[in-house]
Amino acid sequence: MIHIWDETLRDGEQTPGVVLTREEKIELAKALDDIGVSVIVAGFPINCEIEAQIIRTVAREGLNAKIGAVARGLKKDVDECLRCETDEIVIFVPTSDIHIQHKLRKTREQALQMIQDSVQYASDHVTTNFVAEDATRSEFEFLIRCLKTAQESGASRLVLADTVGAMYPPRMKSLVEQIKSHISVPLSCHCHNDLGLATANTLAAIEGGVTYPQVTINGYGERAGNAALDEVVIGIENLLGLKTQIKKEKIYQLAQLAEKYIMIPIHQQKPLVGQKAFTHEAGIHVHGILRQRQTYELIDPKTLNRQTHFVIGKHTGDALMEAKLQELGYKTDEETRQRIRNTIIGYLEIHKSDRVEQFQLARRNIENLTRGITDKELTKIIQFIEALDVLQQAPQE
Numbered sequence: 594m595i596h597i598w599d600e601t602l603r604d605g606e607q608t609p610g611v612v613l614t615r616e617e618k619i620e621l622a623k624a625l626d627d628i629g630v631s632v633i634v635a636g637f638p639i640n641c642e643i644e645a646q647i648i649r650t651v652a653r654e655g656l657n658a659k660i661g662a663v664a665r666g667l668k669k670d671v672d673e674c675l676r677c678e679t680d681e682i683v684i685f686v687p688t689s690d691i692h693i694q695h696k697l698r699k700t701r702e703q704a705l706q707m708i709q710d711s712v713q714y715a716s717d718h719v720t721t722n723f724v725a726e727d728a729t730r731s732e733f734e735f736l737i738r739c740l741k742t743a744q745e746s747g748a749s750r751l752v753l754a755d756t757v758g759a760m761y762p763p764r765m766k767s768l769v770e771q772i773k774s775h776i777s778v779p780l781s782c783h784c785h786n787d788l789g790l791a792t793a794n795t796l797a798a799i800e801g802g803v804t805y806p807q808v809t810i811n812g813y814g815e816r817a818g819n820a821a822l823d824e825v826v827i828g829i830e831n832l833l834g835l836k837t838q839i840k841k842e843k844i845y846q847l848a849q850l851a852e853k854y855i856m857i858p859i860h861q862q863k864p865l866v867g868q869k870a871f872t873h874e875a876g877i878h879v880h881g882i883l884r885q886r887q888t889y890e891l892i893d894p895k896t897l898n899r900q901t902h903f904v905i906g907k908h909t910g911d912a913l914m915e916a917k918l919q920e921l922g923y924k925t926d927e928e929t930r931q932r933i934r935n936t937i938i939g940y941l942e943i944h945k946s947d948r949v950e951q952f953q954l955a956r957r958n959i960e961n962l963t964r965g966i967t968d969k970e971l972t973k974i975i976q977f978i979e980a981l982d983v984l985q986q987a988p989q990e
């Protein structure tokens with residue numbers, strides 16, 4: 594059994610410009626729990642008190658999934674997680690030299706001590722996971738030392754983070770296989786999508802022995818995002834022939850819920866949950882599907898509670914045109930249908946400029962929704978805080 598570990602409420606929310614409210618996080622957590630996710634990481638409590646309160650609320654919802662919170666390898670971070678009453682803590686410490694030297698500004702031995710101290714402290718109180726940040730760019734022997742240190746200090750699972758999406762599938766599978774011979778606790782992986790390989794690398798890691806793959810809904814996350822829940826689940830079951838506990842018929846509904854709250858549109862051609870994932874226009878494809886769906890659809894859309902759709906456009910063939918005209922009550926010959934198709938092409942070309950304007954306007958509106966705080970807004974916030982401080986210092990009459 595492969596257990597799905599979801600990071601939408603933490604890494605997904607780290608998509609630039611995105612913020613989730615308390616109510617939205619709770620609803621997404623419930624939906625993730627309902628679909629069958631095993632682990633839900635609810636956030637990073639040291640970030641701010643509001644975040645800690647939201648995580649605590651999610652942890653108290655009584656969900657079947659294990660709720661986790663994230664900490665750096667610091668006691669104060671672990672204490673914040675413990676205050677949130679989560680089932681698990683996820684501690685991350687960099688294991689690559691570039692991170693240890695330039696971000697932590699520590700030595701390898703100091704990084705190892707951080708791992709030992711933080712994992713040991715956390716595991717005395719609650720189930721603890723250790724994330725080897727930037728594991729895939731770490732020197733192998735040192736990576737093994739870090740993982741063994743975490744395991745010996747009480748870590749229940751070890752996570753290999755492909756932090757900047759630097760891996761490719763054969764190498765990922767090989768790395769996991771090599772690591773498994775050195776450790777005894779379950780392995781997880783956290784793959785970023787900087788080169789578009791997050792899903793492929795996650796599936797390769799599972800082939801190598803990972804049993805807790807990390808995902809986010811729709812692949813949301815930092816920079817280019819993470820491995821997408823829908824793609825990983827379908828890949829596990831349809832390509833690898835393994836089982837998950839995910840209710841596949843609810844995947845599309847979950848994807849739409851996350852899009853609604855995160856406000857980053859799902860790419861229309863995104864596999865499985867994109868608007869056009871099961872939509873066809875080209876004549877050869879449509880003709881094949883009308884005879885046998887599997888000619889041009891790998892996955893039956895009904896698996897995801899979706900349907901096949903056909904579009905009338907520039908590339909529409911005679912078979913779809915004839916079927917559509919019959920549906921509308923018109924009986925035509927092939928010559929008439931060809932005239933109709935030619936006229937459609939001309940119509941679409943004439944109206945292309947209008948559509949371009951609409952597209953540019955829609956794009957600007959969407960970008961504005963997730964632009965983050967402007968300098969002007971930041972200045973107003975600072976002035977508001979300064980005004981509050983003045984009011985609090987005013988003498989009482």
